[in-house]
Amino acid sequence: MTPILIKTIQFFLSLSLLIVLHELGHFIPAKLFKTRVEKFYLFFDIKFSLFKKKIGETVYGIGWLPLGGYVKISGMIDESMDTEQMQQEPQPWEFRSKPAWQRLIIMLGGVTVNFILAVVIFIGLVFTYGEQYIAADSLKDGIWVTDKTLGDALGLQTGDKILTIDGKKVEALSEIIPGFALGNHYTVERNGEVIEKEVPVNVIQTLSDEGDRDKIRSLITFRVPFVISEVPKNSINKDSGLKSGDFVVQIDGQPVEYKDQVLPILEAHKGKTVPVVVNRGGEKIDLNIKVAEEGTLGVYVGMTPEDYKEAGYLEMKTLKYNFLESIPAGWNKGVRTLTDYIKGMKKIFNPDTGAYKEVGGFAAIGGMFPDTWNWSAFWATTAFISIILAFMNILPIPALDGGHVAFLLYEMITGRKPSDKFLEYAQMIGFFILIALLLFANGNDLYKWLFK
CATH class of the missing domain: 2.30.42.10 (PDZ domain)
Known part of the structure; x- marks a missing residue:
């Protein structure tokens, strides 16, 4: 199989799994609270379905448009915009008839499952494979900046020893590039002197303009003795x-x-x-x-890793976890991944960083998967995308889970429920916002494909 086909298969397999489990996060509490679920769909079924089957009161199906999935819950203003149902008298099995706290749990179910799924995957990965990394403080004579021009733009030189980023000690060599992309300041030991420096505000744009992902990944590495x-x-x-x-x-x-x-x-x-x-x-x-x-x-x-270590050039650390140890390790990895993603989003909303140019759509997500089949990389990427889905869905944008949550919290705090007409208009506005974001993200992908 070609690398593009392998990436595509991994992308759809991962996306399908995440969508089904996300919607299951809404479906299960809805059923527990005796709320009728009319549809449970992977992908969208505009006009027609690739497959559908009714079991009980729910139609299960697969749509033809792979932009997500949904569960249609009775008595709820959602992407189906079924206003006719909302004009009838509320029924006991409808979403709108349930207490606010039950509706809140139903709406939070999807993002909760996404985060828990990511943590479970991380637990499995650290338990199965452990963690292996080059200890940053073990580098005999600092780092090698493989592209001097790019290194100068970031304020880094060959021989530097990166000590901390945003006050946190740099443990692994592989943490430096992601740390710079998300950080604001760092300390470096240069020629025996410890210097505090600011991370360039446009670091993400600088890396993005390079265009070659492999070159960016290898920009900061260890100094290789000429053996x-x-x-x-x-x-x-x-x-x-x-x-x-x-x-x-x-x-x-x-x-x-x-x-x-x-x-x-x-x-x-x-x-x-x-x-x-x-x-x-x-x-x-x-x-x-x-x-x-x-x-x-x-x-x-x-040289071999063992020879590097024996010669004193670097140390490759391997952390192994038993099952009980892997649980907090996986949890911490999930929390750290979510925290780093939030930091990245803050950079995106700051125009000076130029990070908004790195916002990508389906091509960017598909490009995250390796071009050869690797289960470890597949699951790690799936966990990361699950974190992204959890965060994006909880944003307080109407039409997303976070928009429904925001209105429910308003109702619970004030005791006043927004009118159905208001929710209809909010849903429409949210839908147009999502379409705009979708066009922007995939437009970025198209621009990079054509011009970079």
């Missing part, structure tokens, strides 16, 4: 004397240790033969090596 791991048989340096395990410590008289120091020297000596010094088992050996026209040596460079 020869393999000299291929077709290498231009197959007869140079280079051997696997050689540490290159000097090129053309310049002392070096890391790949980030070697690359600019090779760039300056394209097509030439240059003297090098390698450390081989503690012995310094002089060699002459050829630099290809592309500024490469035709060799593989790197």
Whole structure:
């Protein structure tokens, strides 16, 4: 299967699961409170359904328009806009006849299930796979900023040791880019001096303008010692004397240790033969090596995680959890993911950050899945999307669960229920707001596809 097809299958599988469970979150309390549910649909059935079957008083079906799903609850002004039913006398089995606290539980059911689902997935992931990461404070000589121009725009340099972001210690190397995208200030150790710096307000736009997601992901990494791991048989340096395990410590008289120091020297000596010094088992050996026209040596460079640790360059930490330990770990991961997403939303509503340009629609969500089938990545992405759905649905926008919740809270506090006519107008306004957001998000996807 092609990568696009694999992403598409994962997207629809994840989306279907999340929609069904979200709507089940409304369905179950509605049935518990003896409220009639007329329809339970995956996707929307405008004009016709791909499948439907009536069981009891509820029609279960699959619509043709994959923009979400819904449960149609009797006596409720929702996306169906069934105003004819609302003009009749309230019936005991209708939503509008139930106490406000029961209606509130019914409306909160969907987002509650979404959050609980994410936590359950995170519990399963940490229990099954544990957590593995490069400890940020273990990096011998700080980070490697692989793109100097982009690094300068963010205020970062190769050799920096990122200590904290927004006052919180950076535990894992992989936390730095997300931390910068969501944070406001950080502390860095540079040349032995600890400096407090502000995260550039337009950091998200800066990263977005780069356009290459893989380049962004690898922007901040560990400094790779220039250790020869393999000299291929077709290498231009197959007869140079280079051997696997050689540490290159000097090129053309310049002392070096890391790949980030070697690359600019090779760039300056394209097509030439240059003297090098390698450390081989503690012995310094002089060699002459050829630099290809592309500024490469035709060799593989790197070490195993165990070798990096043994040589003191970094430490790869692995956290394993038993089942009981995985429960609080999964819960904390769910809360942290939700908190980080809220921070990201705050950035979006600040025009100075340019984060609104990163708002994406279905293509952006589909792009979050890996292009090869990986259950760990699939479930992690599904959990993240479940958090997004929980947050987005609880926003106090009419037509969303959060809009209904807001009106119910108003009723419970004031003792006055909004009129059906008001709720009808609010539902229509909310619907147009959602359409506008949908067009904006997917318009961003289209713009990036055409121009980036």
